[in-house]
Amino acid sequence: MSILNLNIKVWRQNQNSNKGQFETYQVQANEHMSFLEMLDVLNEQLVREKKDPVAFEHDCREGICGTCSMVINGQPHGPLAATTTCQLHMRFFKDGETIVVEPFRANAFPVIKDLVVDRASFDRIIQSGGFISVNTGQAVDGNSIPIEKNRAEKSFEAAACIGCGACVAACPNGSAMLFTSAKVTHLGLLPQGEVEEDKRVQAMVAQMDKEGFGMCSNIGACEAECPKEIKLENIAFLNRSYMKAVFTGE
Amino acid sequence: MSWLVQFFSSGIGKKIIMSLTGLFLILFLVVHLIGNLQLLKDDGGKAFNLYTEFMVTNPLIKFVSYGLYFFILLHAVLGLLIARFNSNSKGTKYAVQRSPETTWASKNMALLGILILAFLLLHMGDFWFKMKFTDQLDMVTYDDQTVKNLYGRVAVAYQEWWIVAAYLIGLLALSFHLWHGFQSAFQTLGLNHKKYTPAIKGLGKLYAVVVPLAFAIIPVYYYFFMK
Ligand code: SF4
Ligand code: FES
Numbered sequence: 001m002s003i004l005n006l007n008i009k010v011w012r013q014n015q016n017s018n019k020g021q022f023e024t025y026q027v028q029a030n031e032h033m034s035f036l037e038m039l040d041v042l043n044e045q046l047v048r049e050k051k052d053p054v055a056f057e058h059d060c061r062e063g064i065c066g067t068c069s070m071v072i073n074g075q076p077h078g079p080l081a082a083t084t085t086c087q088l089h090m091r092f093f094k095d096g097e098t099i100v101v102e103p104f105r106a107n108a109f110p111v112i113k114d115l116v117v118d119r120a121s122f123d124r125i126i127q128s129g130g131f132i133s134v135n136t137g138q139a140v141d142g143n144s145i146p147i148e149k150n151r152a153e154k155s156f157e158a159a160a161c162i163g164c165g166a167c168v169a170a171c172p173n174g175s176a177m178l179f180t181s182a183k184v185t186h187l188g189l190l191p192q193g194e195v196e197e198d199k200r201v202q203a204m205v206a207q208m209d210k211e212g213f214g215m216c217s218n219i220g221a222c223e224a225e226c227p228k229e230i231k232l233e234n235i236a237f238l239n240r241s242y243m244k245a246v247f248t249g250e
Numbered sequence: 251m252s253w254l255v256q257f258f259s260s261g262i263g264k265k266i267i268m269s270l271t272g273l274f275l276i277l278f279l280v281v282h283l284i285g286n287l288q289l290l291k292d293d294g295g296k297a298f299n300l301y302t303e304f305m306v307t308n309p310l311i312k313f314v315s316y317g318l319y320f321f322i323l324l325h326a327v328l329g330l331l332i333a334r335f336n337s338n339s340k341g342t343k344y345a346v347q348r349s350p351e352t353t354w355a356s357k358n359m360a361l362l363g364i365l366i367l368a369f370l371l372l373h374m375g376d377f378w379f380k381m382k383f384t385d386q387l388d389m390v391t392y393d394d395q396t397v398k399n400l401y402g403r404v405a406v407a408y409q410e411w412w413i414v415a416a417y418l419i420g421l422l423a424l425s426f427h428l429w430h431g432f433q434s435a436f437q438t439l440g441l442n443h444k445k446y447t448p449a450i451k452g453l454g455k456l457y458a459v460v461v462p463l464a465f466a467i468i469p470v471y472y473y474f475f476m477k
Contacts, residue, residue, distance in 0.1 A: 022345065074348030100346045107341040170349070172357055173336035175261075205260055214339035215261040215332050217359060218434040224351040233442045239262055240440030246257045 004029050004090055007098040008042060010054055016110050024098070031091040035078060036061060036068060038090055055114040061086040063227065066162030069169070070115045071102040076166035076225045084164065084227045104169035108176070108211045119165050121211040122179065126163075128207035129200035130183040132193045151189045158186035160228040167222035167230070173214030178222040180208050181238035182230045188241055198249035201241045262438075264332060269438040271325040272431050278318055279461055289468050295401025296392055303397040306382060326367050333360035355430040362427040369420025376407055408472030417469045421462040428458035 006027050013020025027045070029038040036058050043053035059065040068085040072078035078088045093099060101115065109117040161182035168176050184201050187193030193200070216235060223232050257263040285305070288298040305311050355362065380386050380403060387398040407413050432454030436442070441450070 071344060071346075074344055074346035102344055102346070105340065105342050105344060107339050172340060172349075174339035174341065175336070205262055209261050212339055213261070214336035215265050216438070217265070217332075217336070217356065218430075218437045219352050219356040221349050221352050224349070232437065236437055236440045236442035238440075239266070239438060242260075242262050243266070243440065246253065246263075 002031050002095070004031060004093060004095045004097075006038070006090075006093065006096075008038075008101060009098055010042075010101040010115070011103055012054070012114055013103075013111050015113060020111065020114075022100070029090045031089070033090045034061070034086055035072065035088045035090065036086050055112075055116045057116050058086060063087040064162060066164030069104045069117060069119070069165055071104060071169060073100055076104060076169040077164070077227050081224075082227055082229050084162075087227075104165055106165075106168045106171075106174035106213070108174065108213050109165060109168060117165075119163075121213070122163055122165060122176070124211065125176065125180055125204055125207045126183065129196075129203035130187070132187060132196060134192070145191050147191060155186050155189035158182045158189070158230065158234055161186070161226075161230050162228055164227060166225050166227060168213065170221040170225035171214065171216075172219060172221065173217060175216045175222075176208050176211070176213040177216040177235050177238065178226060178230055178232075180204050181234035184241055185234045185237045188237070197241060198245035201238065201245050202249075205238075205242055264328060265438045267328055268325060268332065269435040271321040271328075272435045274318075274321050275325060276428070276432065276435075276457070283461060283464055286465070286468060289401070289404060290471060295390075295399065295405070298401045298404075299390060299397050299399055300392060300395070302381065302400045303395070322370070326363060329363050330360060333363075353430060355426040356434070359427060359430060362423045365423035366420060366427060369416065369423065372413075372416055373420070376413075377403060405472060405476060408469045408476070411473070414469045414473045418466055421466045424465075425458050425462040428461070429455060432457055 006029060007024050008027050009022050009024045011020055012023045025042055025045070027038060027042045029041055033041070036056070039054060039056055046053045057067040057069055059067045061068075063084040063086060066084070069076070070085055072085065072088070077083060077085045078092075080088050080092055103109075103111050103115045104117045104119075108121040109119055112118050159182075161179060163179065165179070167178035168174055171178075184197075184204060187200065188197045218232070218235075220232060223230065258267060285301055286298075288301055289295075291297050305315075349357070377400060381398060381400050387400060387403055389396050390399040390402075391397075433447075433451045436447070436450050441447075
């Protein structure tokens with residue numbers, strides 16, 4: 001097991017209204033640690049020195065909740081494709097390396113503290129239409145509605161989106177199109193979601209605009225950085241669905 | 251009609267305007283190129299001058315050309331507004347900029363657009379404006395038709411090294427702009443499918459190289475071989 005001596009240059013910002021700056025810390029980490037465990041080591045060190053630990057978000061630490069938001073050496077969730085920060089291991093870094101850690105940057109994701117940003121704008125997009133309306137009651141048998149295999153698979157792929165916001169963080173336009181399109185595709189392709197598609201897509205697009213997210217110019221940085229490999233085809237689906245809703249819907 | 255206004259003021263609606271106007275301009279470039287290639291004919295400019303006379307007098311072409319001016323302005327103005335909005339939406343930029351798997355052109359469409367716009371001002375000021383609004387051009391007579399000698403102005407302009415250089419820079423910017431813009435226009439319209447998207451992408455790259463290159467041949471040819 002090899003030990004890495006690292007310089008962690010991390011963004012420190014007390015609260016949103018304060019100006020932030022980078023601070024550099026020396027950390028010893030072993031190669032089997034995840035990136036978050038390395039930050040835990042740094043924080044224990046800071047607590048021992050009676051300093052303020054670095055605030056960062058995490059929950060599941062197994063790549064499914066989407067909270068572990070940070071930009072590592074210029075890439076949301078770090079250099080490894082299809083991997084969240086919590087699943088990124090230190091063996092992908094070199095001994096003596098300086099690692100720059102920044103919060104997700106987008107105006108719709110204001111910094112709360114250090115690496116923690118407020119992603120409630122995503123919640124509001126979901127609240128505007130990212131659901132299907134069903135009556136409560138007994139659970140319906142899963143196989144009672146036939147779903148074509150292709151559709152089921154495309155929908156399932158889109159459903160893999162964990163709402164982490166890396167797409168917005170990666171996008172030079174601060175656009176939320178990949179996230180919103182993943183939700184619209186996921187629900188719109190299924191018979192249960194299709195009935196509300198027109199209403200859903202218009203409400204979600206309106207909310208996305210209202211939150212101040214940028215417009216998509218098809219750069220593809222989102223697709224490259226998405227830990228769940230959500231594809232740009234979903235954005236094309238969203239645009240089609242939106243046009244259909246506006247020009248043919250009620 | 252409020253629904254239509256609402257559509258075109260949404261983020262997606264604005265991008266659809268960019269996409270449609272862009273595709274129109276892509277079509278225009280082909281027509282423009284075919285006309286201009288007549289400059290390479292060795293006939294003292296006869297074919298080109300008769301063609302330009304037709305282009306400024308034919309009522310249908312006149313009608314389409316007003317559409318063209320409008321779409322150029324719309325594409326340019328809206329594009330710049332979108333770029334400014336997007337840059338504000340991003341807010342703070344990262345200290346480390348690293349974005350593998352993205353093209354330089356895709357991230358610099360506004361800069362490329364500004365270069366193309368500057369080139370257009372030079373280009374239209376020199377030829378289009380002089381042709382349409384001034385009497386600065388000489389007249390030539392072919393058979394029984396007397397027309398403005400735009401060919402003469404073109405031949406003189408392309409003897410200046412700096413004009414030729416400005417054309418090459420403008421066309422290079424156009425090439426990069428098309429490299430991203432061509433396929434991006436289809437994606438924005440929701441046309442992305444594994445059956446045809448690879449073909450659109452390939453065609454876009456081919457177009458982005460061949461069309462600006464063919465335009466570039468004209469000033470370069472005049473500068474070096476038409477002393
Ligand atoms: S599309 Fe990908 S990057 Fe964006 S929120 Fe979903 S999982 Fe995260
Ligand atoms: S902590 Fe849940 S995805 Fe990383």
